[in-house]
Amino acid sequence: MLKVGFGVLCMRTTGRQLIVWAATALPAWSACASETGEAHHGLPLESQRLFDLCGIPITNSMIECIAAGALIVLVAQLATRKMTFVPGRLQNFVEWLVESLYEFLEGFLGPHLVKRTFWVLATLFIFILMTNWVGLLPGGGSIGWGVQTPHGFKVTEPLMRGANADVNMTLGFALFFTVMWFVWSLQEQGPVGMIKHLFAPKGGMKGWMLGLMTLLFFFVGLVEVFQVLLVRPLAFTFRLYGNIYAGENLMETLLMFKHGGWLVAVLGYFLEILVGLIQATVFMLLAAAFTLLMCQHEESGESTGDGAHPAQH
């Protein structure tokens, strides 16, 4: 069945229907959603498997992740393929982005640590931001396979889903950062320095107070290890996942309003653009802060680089 009307194009595929919404389909989106009039059950918690490729299940969040990654790579390639001393628009934009991030992180971490960590922290920011924003593109959750209902066509398996609305992605970010944090800590502190940083008593106590503080700091260190290995990755994972998943649900709910739903959805859309930026920034900032806390040298109380302290920034 091929249906064209009010920005909606429906095509029949092998037993399923692929519905394609036009790029300008926010009003149509709202209208179509209202027409279905079904009870809204919200976005499923897990991403949906679309097909398998060499034994790897390809989900709709992976499609979005690949699309965002391809877009980033494409822009980077186009901007840096023929770099000139007087930059063009795209090169200028990429230079501005990289320079801004570098200067921001340099002010936070210091010139030494930023050289070691910039490529990871900047990529985390850019990748999270792009996956958040690509997920907001019109059609992102409304092109896909679905079923015809008495109230109209309903998309049950969207082709794309916010990559960060999938725990597999956010857990990947969290665990990857945890590994990198461990590597950077070892590089900066060494194994002994790392153990001392976690477990050694601070404050220069002597006598029986030293013994008490040693015991106390040992337990504090255990809590710190527990926090580093479990709490922090979980916090990273579910903070990002929760915000993006909630945002997608919010958008879907707003579009269910029968009167003026599309207008409210447009406002929510701008809110989600802001949330996407904030979540990317928060992830990068927290990662930078945790790195700085571990890579600070105890004896000087300063970071490895220029002695910048996070409180100063």
Added chain:
Amino acid sequence: MPNFTVLASAGGLTEAVGEISHTLGIDARIFLANLACFAIVMLVLKRFAYGPVLAMLEERRKRIAQMQADAERVRQELAKAEADRQRVLQEAGARADRILEEAKQAAAQLRDVELKRVREEADRVLAQAREAAARDVARLREELQCEVGRLAVQMAERVARQTFTPQDQERLAAETMRNLPA
């Protein structure tokens, strides 16, 4: 923590984690695929974006610093050239003034010397003229005396011829010759 305790005590921690994983759709293959996608993007960005861009920014920073240093050097050289020009102008002015003054002094000196020379020449010419005049006066006076004497002699001779005897004439001639200046 109480939930963990309850779950662990019930021996259901593994089951709980499995249930959460199942509910949220956590799958090792999807997880690794997503991570690989992120890693590829990160490596591509590191190789083709961060490196070239940061190198270009550093190069541009160096060039701008070099240009600023060059501009500062040119500005200093310009200021130095301006100072040199002012100094040369001042020196030229001073030298011109000095030359003018020296010329004035030389002219005044020359004027004085020439004036003195002219005056001396004039004095000398005047003295020569006076000497010549004196000599002419003396010569004329001698000539006049001679003439007067000759005329007096002629006059006396004529008068004596008419009035005096030859003895008187000889006596008077002798007395006259005696009275004549040497």
